[in-house]
Amino acid sequence: MPISENVKNAIIDAVEKGFADQIEFTKTLVRFPSTRGNEHEIVKFITEELVQRGYEIDQFDIDRTAIEGHEGGGKFSSEHSTAPIVVGTHQPRHEVGRTLILQSHVDVVPSGPEDMWSHPPFEPHVKDGWLYGRGGADMKAGQAQIFFAMDALSRAGFVPAARVHLQTVVEEESTGNGALMTYLRGYDADAVLIPEPEEEMLVRANVGTLWFQVEVRGMPVHVREMGSGANAIDAAYRVIGALRGLEDAWNAEKADHRFFEDVEHPINLNIGKIEGGDWASSVPSWCRVDCRVAIYPGMKAVDAARQIKDTISAFAAKDAYLSESSPIVTFNGFFSEGYILEPGSDAETILGRAHRAATGENLQSFVTPGYLDCRVYQLYNQIPSLCYGPVSENIHGVDERVSVESIRRTTIAMALFIAEWCGVEAIGR
């Protein structure tokens, strides 16, 4: 049942009053250079913030054995983070509403060449209505929204009338193992909201993602005998060409995949990193290529992995050099399936109402061709999984930025959603 106008107005007012602090808090979060493996400090900071607010704390490590036993577990490599997961839990006096998980991640992607940035990536600043900084949009603004939406309820005199878990994870950008670990730890609720930067829209469907590395080795020789040696860098590019063929084949099937029919290029194969050879005057004997590819919802990661391996093997068998020295394919990160949020859930209806109250607009949904932790909740918890958050530009790019006014609007929407989904109980009564 919709919340009363009085409660609604009190919550909106509380968000507004806290908003300057919220932006400062977001900037504080951006100052942590929490790239993969370097999230320990920010998790500690988040934990202290949860403690100060009186949440019950559960901090735990990612359990490699448990993750490896699950079909959606991302593959471990030496780069896997060892930072812990932290969950803060709100318990109401009387549980009358529906329970909720609010999740964010604190890992951020590498900044790339810093000299391409207008300002240093971990020194946040606001200009022309945008908050700049690596990870500001993706998703430290969202992490701050979770705290400040809940705080706004408190300042308005309420707490949710149901259990709420504030879950802060790592590994969202590389394996999704942080979110999966909360599921394996036993966390569950009636719905989840993840405030990723989604243009004030709701994610209707989302691809799965696989990471893999292709390693080519060749016989190194002096350049004077170049014809007799195999150049591993050239060979690696031939393998990339074969993988582009698979990408094309998968994109050509988009009409068969609900919600993806009209996405221009739903399946992106990204050649993200390459390293090969020792110096200019030796024919390179090795080359490693790190790739990321998307898959449609409903395709199992293990089936996609088999197709990738088969594509490379079939190509290598016909290649004069590669047939002698078959490329090694290693899955070393994401190994995840996509998901669809079926239209018509109560959770979506209530978020739609909250969004309209905050923005005056109807909530639009869309399809994203990137990984989202919502897949854990939608596929394994099997609960409505809402990915919804502020307008951003250049996430994962140079001068990543998030709209300050959009943070304001979506924080209001989040706070109203929490109040209506969980119900509210007055503090101290």
Next chain:
Amino acid sequence: MPISENVKNAIIDAVEKGFADQIEFTKTLVRFPSTRGNEHEIVKFITEELVQRGYEIDQFDIDRTAIEGHEGGGKFSSEHSTAPIVVGTHQPRHEVGRTLILQSHVDVVPSGPEDMWSHPPFEPHVKDGWLYGRGGADMKAGQAQIFFAMDALSRAGFVPAARVHLQTVVEEESTGNGALMTYLRGYDADAVLIPEPEEEMLVRANVGTLWFQVEVRGMPVHVREMGSGANAIDAAYRVIGALRGLEDAWNAEKADHRFFEDVEHPINLNIGKIEGGDWASSVPSWCRVDCRVAIYPGMKAVDAARQIKDTISAFAAKDAYLSESSPIVTFNGFFSEGYILEPGSDAETILGRAHRAATGENLQSFVTPGYLDCRVYQLYNQIPSLCYGPVSENIHGVDERVSVESIRRTTIAMALFIAEWCGVEAIGR
């Protein structure tokens, strides 16, 4: 005038008697992991060996200003070696013969992946007549030959009847600046012999070499927006394609280049090293490619460099992405012209006679498509420059090896050449 049978036999006998020690000495040299920038220890060792044998010592650094002022100077980068050059000089009591430079280099190329080697690359061993180890063939066997050919003369009771410079340089594998520095220091003679591993043949002509790096930068974006970003790794490969076009054009001209008409593929463009991107899930914003290309004798390095730059610029101008962000081309190593050893010199005649005495065969000549320090002596000292040495396999590759019996034969040839070119004077008389 040919040396007498008695002198000849005494020298051959002395080489044979010293040969076991010579192989041990070669192995000692291989144990120095003297890759670029790491040659200080081996230069110190060589210097001590020169001192022990009574040579006059001149040790000096590479003078960057002097090198940069010379058209054949290799381009400096942060990887340029700071190891010194050492020259040991033999002065006869009475100079009656022709003066000679014996040159070798002690820098070796990187070993590549060590697990591809049968034995660790810097632990030399002999098996089935081959001496294995990185740098054993190229050219620590040659460095040892210089010492032991001269030692054999001494043991036979003679010294050269002319000034002989034993020149040990670095940077042969990357800029050629070590050899050029000896020229700029003022070293000169009537001929030079460099015992590179040349299959017991004489190098008739040799290409020049240029090193350059191509750097591509792109706007990094999230893979979900891949179409709007430019993948720097993909773009780098398009540039490589354009350079392959230049390579094809240069090879197509081979009929116009004396001694190269029948070489199958004289101009090799090697893509030796590549690095790009930060990780799988970001569209890479940068990629650097290290290249090495050959040029025919007679073509100036500066003209080749202009053609390379022009090729890349012309391609970039037509490329949707590269026209917005033109690749940066940096020449960062070899900047050298090729050379031709004109047939008919006395030096060649005398080496031919020595080779026949050592092997029973006529001396063959051939053309090599790799850099050689002889270019300094042929182009700038303008003296007959003999590149001649033992049979090898896999130089710059895995399990680099040099034939022990070929070392023996070519050491005899070298000792006889020195004796006849310089003349001999009996020790102590």
